[in-house]
Amino acid sequence: HETVLTVAREAIAKGRFADARRMLFTLLAEADRFPVESREDMERRASFLIAASHKREAESLPENVE
Numbered sequence: 001h002e003t004v005l006t007v008a009r010e011a012i013a014k015g016r017f018a019d020a021r022r023m024l025f026t027l028l029a030e031a032d033r034f035p036v037e038s039r040e041d042m043e044r045r046a047s048f049l050i051a052a053s054h055k056r057e058a059e060s061l062p063e064n065v066e
Contacts, residue, residue: 001027001034001042008049017057024050 004027011020024046031039 001038001046005042005045005049008046008053012049012053012056015056015060017053020053021050024053 004023008020008023008027011017011023028043028046031043034042
């Protein structure tokens, strides 16, 4: 899961927000295959990156000026 988190972080940095979220949601969907002791941390980090991707994407949109 560390690799997925790293690749998703890099995708967000490159503006590939949907790709990052796709990876992260897949990771979360498969969370039950991870050991319990590392699952909570992985889920927390993945959820944070999903939120960060939405924020960065919103910040990258052109502002509507009327």
